[in-house]
Amino acid sequence: MEVLGVDIGGTNINAGRVEGESIINQFYIEVDKEDSEQQTLERLFKCIDKLVSDTTEAIGVGVPAVVDCLKGIVYEVQNIPAWKKVHLKRILEDRYRIPVYINNDANCFAMGEALFGKGKLYKDCIGLSIGTGLGMGIIIDNKIYNGVLSGAGEIGMVPYKDSILENYASSFFFTENYGLSAKEVHDRAKQGNDIALKAFSEFGEHLGQAVNTILYVLAPEAIILGGSISKAYPFFKKPMEKIMDSFAYPEQIKNLKIELSELTESAILGAASLCYQKTENIKQVQ
Template sequence: MRVELLGVDIGGTTIHVGLVANNSIKKEAKILVDREAAAAITLQSLLNVIRQNLTGNVVAIGIGVPAVVDPDKGIVYDVQNIPSWKEIPLKSILEKEFNIPVFINNDANCFALGEFTYGQAKNYKNIIGLSLGTGIGMGIISNGMLYNGVLCGAGEIGMLSYKDSIIENYASSFFFTEHYNATAKDLADEARNGDKIALQAFNEYGSHLGEAIKNILYLFAPQAIILGGSISKAYPFFKEKMLESVQGFAYQKQIENLIIEVSQTNGSALLGAASLCLQKTNNNALN
């Protein structure tokens, strides 16, 4: 019998489900998230999409949620994209429904874990996964283990003070909407056509992101930083200024071999959610 895991990534606009076996996603499905729906309705939608993709070979379910999470009790609090989910005992609900173990963590942690387990960071013990999108999410792998902190709250780099505000307002999509009145995607499209204003926007963004990365280097001294999220697709437009800022780091020896790369792994967050099961069970048969 082929042993399988089910990974679930609850994102900004979708719930993404993937069947994971032999280190890859064998089958996947997406459904839209209705921000205005009642908690019970969204929960039922989640149950339905899991049920539709569950096989008899699935031995555990791993879920990444953009929220404060109690990973032991499996309770999610104040889910960002589902306002009605204020305090949901998701683990107990799903385990009662499907009668298999369920493991839950923050979505940024799942991205980092996916890169560490399956992606470019698998040869390093100390890595950071940095998801650049509506916000800036960060997951920490320290000495080969996912570091959660209290209620999976470690890694909230976006909340640190920066300039007149916080890092998130300069190193996520908020920067483009606030300073250029446009989305990162639209500006990336214009930058591909050589638009000078769009290129300037990404130059400025890269400088701010580089400053954020310097903070990460001072705090965690990782071997590798893997970038993901929608904004990472525009990496060629902000790479130069980002690296220029990073070179201002005080301890040059520390960053001589630092790796900063954009994720090339399909479904890192899904794979990372599935990897929660591996970390908890330590069952080599799941690999």
């Protein structure tokens, strides 16, 4: 089965032609946040046009936004101000005449792990994406749980201290408290810089609180960490685990698995996974 996976980000649109578990061709195009809705759509069309073929059976799209998955409408896309309410499914299906499936990018990450990555080992797991923001996708009984308008899993918006968890357990923590990007802090930590090591120690404690919140609400078998900051895991692992040790139910912690995503181009594979989850529907489309 050949499908396209498309990740719409704040700076780039990345797409790949996917067969089975392999990306066989890729193309990306830059996004200008000053573009109109139609200009951004034209960039998206250009990206898809480079990859779509007569053998493409469906297109999956991951978007950093609130999504009506059934109707394929995206609302208030992060970092694309012109996209307030876009009937993306209808637009793409009218143009390409094949089924299109759309979901929130964090949900796509979790689905990609469930189909292609570490999540294959578990029936109930969480995909926790730690990067510019803090995103979460929920897999229950091998199926994604979207909630209303794909709103389930917004762990970053949970009230925490004087703000929300996302401001303490994502890149915002480093820029707000240390005036550096997460990557800059990671680079300095690898060189043994004391301030950078302290920053990751504090970050790990905050992330540990996020993990405990997830455990109290969902009690998954595993949490799979992805996103750019997950690459710095060795620097925040122990502080995170120290906070997790305070969790009220020790047996649950004992059985929890924390995994690191090993997928390359997980955003593309995650978007493509939307199509694989809908195989029966695709077969029914004329």
